[in-house]
Amino acid sequence: MVHEDIKALAAFMARMPGLAVLTGAGVSTASGIPDYRDDSGDWKRSPPMQHQTFMESHAARQRYWARALVGFRTLREASANPAHHALAELEARGHVAGVITQNVDGLHRQAGSQRVIDLHGRADVVRCMGCGALRRRHDLHDELGELNPDWLELGANVAPDGDADLERDFADFRVPSCGRCGDGIWKPDVVFFGDSVPRDTVEEAFSLLDECRGLLVVGSSLMVYSGYRFARRAARDGKPMACLNLGRTRADALFDLKVTTSAETGLTALLEVLEEKALRPADRA
Template identity: 65%
Template sequence: MMTANVANEPVGVSVAAGLDALVAFVRRHPRLVVLSGAGVSTECGIPDYRDVRGAWKRPPPVQHQHFMTSLATRQRYWARSLIGFRAIEAARPGPAHRALARLEALGHVSAVITQNVDGLHQRAGSKRVIDLHGRAEMVRCMGCDALRMRHDLHAELARCNPDWHGVKAAVGPDGDADLDGLDFSRFRVNDCARCGDGILKPDVVFFGDNVPPSRVAAAFAALQEADALLVVGTSLMVYSGLRFVRQAARDAKPIACLNRGLTRADDLYALKLEAPTGATLEALAASLC
């Protein structure tokens, strides 16, 4: 990787030198906001969508409009989720989550804006977390707005679809599973028990949907209070996260990145380090104690 000089920081440095530069970056900017993505959770057994070049590893996820308008799409989604969501249920916070929680406790991280929906930042101990895309363990009725726990709905779906108990498949991102080629037309999908006919949807932002304005406002407010931004484990290929990097650049806030591979904001970083996420953040936290 070529070396350049932007905002007096080295870009594209070696891992060892990059860690030293990252430690120095955090020391200079005591109020740090972290923007995290799927690369923070891959070490926990939750797959990601994209490769190091930012290209899809698998077909894109379900679109919001298709989910809302097509029973067949919902049948396919919930059948796959009944198998694949086990990976999220079984996941525990990894070294990256624990290191970021430690950095917050040490006073170096003022907030985490996460594009993930697994809740692992909170389970690791981070206190100020903005779940940009929602939380996967909750289900919301799109009719009456009622919430219920996803494991409760999954238990109900399992009882209604006993033939799916023994199905095994490779898991995918966000609780998906590779079940292509199966017939989903007989899979029973339940509507909301409270209002009777509301569509039940995971309380997450699907592709083609919008992040709730209140979350966007909270994220921008956290960024405004910060001295700098640290991007961790995301290619920023979707605008919902990229917008905060662009805003930090407009505000002349220094931006560092820890991510393996291409991102859409590579020209905006003061420092970019391509190294293992968990081990690097653990080393960062240890150096700042």
């Protein structure tokens, strides 16, 4: 029963004060942002944009920004859901030391989490790949809308990164260059597939994991190595691990405990059990 599993997870957290938490797209599905994979860990939709393709092909950038102009509205308007709020509350109570998130939606901070490491960057910022200038993505989308007004009324299914399932002729879609250097390419300040997570971000995440006694994975299949590496590191160091996720993960064999339920259902129930039994984090000594 899920209820018994939640009780076991509550006991796990009470024994492991200041856990590191690694989150994936499953944490944000209740906010209306879809995830990438099904319960078997397979793609639900076409794989996301590749870094090299984006950088080398103007046509690929036209397609990306046209679809993003339609799809990013969902990401832009999303609000934190009970899973995000529960993790923020768990941090406030001392059960969680910090969150390493693979998501780019910014909803952990919106919910009040204080220590958040954005492993894959932030979708609300764009960066010039020529001069390094940063710009609010909202401002770029306003400019895209002014340049391509006919696209503003379109609708389509969206993806976790603000992409949309939209197939049209993108040849006439206008994409602005960087105004500071003149011809720089604007790219979301996120890690595309085929790109690498910045070394300082990886080191910051490892530092959080190293200072914690255990790891909790929530809403992630860990199919991508950028997240899976933290489960491997915890296993190497003998740190206890628990997982709350719908479907299988790449690290199932490494977990001491796994609860199969949605992030919002599981974390809300977890808080209720912790409150009911007045379970507080054990002393770190």
